[in-house]
Amino acid sequence: MPALTAIRGFRDILPKEADLWREVEEKARQVLDRFDFSELRPPIMERTELFQRTIGAATDIVEKEMYTMEDRGGDLITLRPEATAGMVRALIEHNLHEGGRATKVFCLGPMFRYERPQKGRLRQFHQLDVEIFSDPGPHADAEIIVLLRDFLAELGLTNLSIVLNSLGCPVCRPVYRENLVAFLEKRKGKLCPDCQRRLGLNPLRILDCKSEACQAEVKGAPTFSKFWCPECQAHFGVVKSSLSKLGLAHELDERLVRGLDYYTRTTFEVRSGDLGSQSAVAGGGRYDGLCRELGGPDLPAIGFAAGLERIILLLRAQKPKAPKGPDYYAAVLAPEAMESAFVLVQALRARGLRVAVDWAPGSLKNRLKRADKAAAAKVIMIGPNELASGQATVRDLLTKEQVSLPIDKPEVF
């Protein structure tokens, strides 16, 4: 066992896996660019207060999962547990919303939560976070869901389901909340201890409690859809019909509730059946009140976050990608050939070719084996004989064809 290991819940992304990460990140940027989004990179740390005000003081994240510390000046600062808070802060601080049209931004990077690690859950994890500000209309909701679908579909992910719900607005949510609380209050004794506590703090969360007892009680509970105000109902109706027009399959789940307090109206989640217990691949929704709560202008907003580790997990289970080897693998057969090989290799690279070199000693047999393993297309062999004639021998691994390459004039190749 090594003396030093990575800290709990923090993981090395090794070269083999990093290729996949790059593929996912590039796909994200490609799709985002098509949808006219720009990148915004907020810092990894913020004042603790920012997260307390945005995420909701009663959530587990703020209560016990944040990496919070005092800096040397005595300020309380926190490693971001999610991206939206920082994005909104940056938007307000730099007046990015000025300009007459919606502000569409995304952020890609690590988040930190002090949780017990398990499958699809780490303490440092990565999210793609996408936000639209200043667009109150239902088409913004639909557009961002389409974007998410395109991103996942183009990565080749299948077996995903898109689930929607609407959490109402300041007009209708309190009414529903009251009705729900009244209903649940009568059955309080049958709820799990957690939910009994939630009843006062965040009663909507009881709807998606996994305890069987709670599910049984919740079954007969009033559903939100009966309480939506006309505006919320119309808004949600357009979201759904817009998605349908594009043939984007989705289902309504009235028990879908967000873990963070700031959501209003449309909420959505993408789930996978292949992830085990942490089945949410991405989740998001509208949060029209948040900007003003943070002391900024009263801007509507919608966004989502996608968990990259979970996407990678799915991709790895789905397709074992073929490694792409270099164009050449250079095997130096004798010490006196080092100089020539060095020059030749750099010349080939200067021409844009991908060249692997193994300067370490070893038998010819093993050099060729390594070339195979590296999945190189061709092997360049340079030894004393070749030096005498001023030629390097190039062997095509697939066709066994041999060609000569002038050592001092590789550009003719």
Add this chain to the structure above:
RNA sequence: GUGGGUGUAGCUCAGAUUGGUUAGAGCGCCAGGUUGUGGCCCUGGAGGCCGUGGGUUCAAGUCCCAUUACCCACCCCA
């Protein structure tokens, strides 16, 4: 924070129930043979304080206690 499982070679894992001399396999690595100079095949080699600490015993990878790490689930969330 609460459960359950697992820590033995670089990797994947046997061995533990029924303690007993030098702890094994496959893959990988190194050397050699075969080959048209590599892939297949054959021979040999290196590589382990059996997670850590204590205990029981003449004797512990194996039994007991503690501890730690990882995994899975609860919880929470993306």
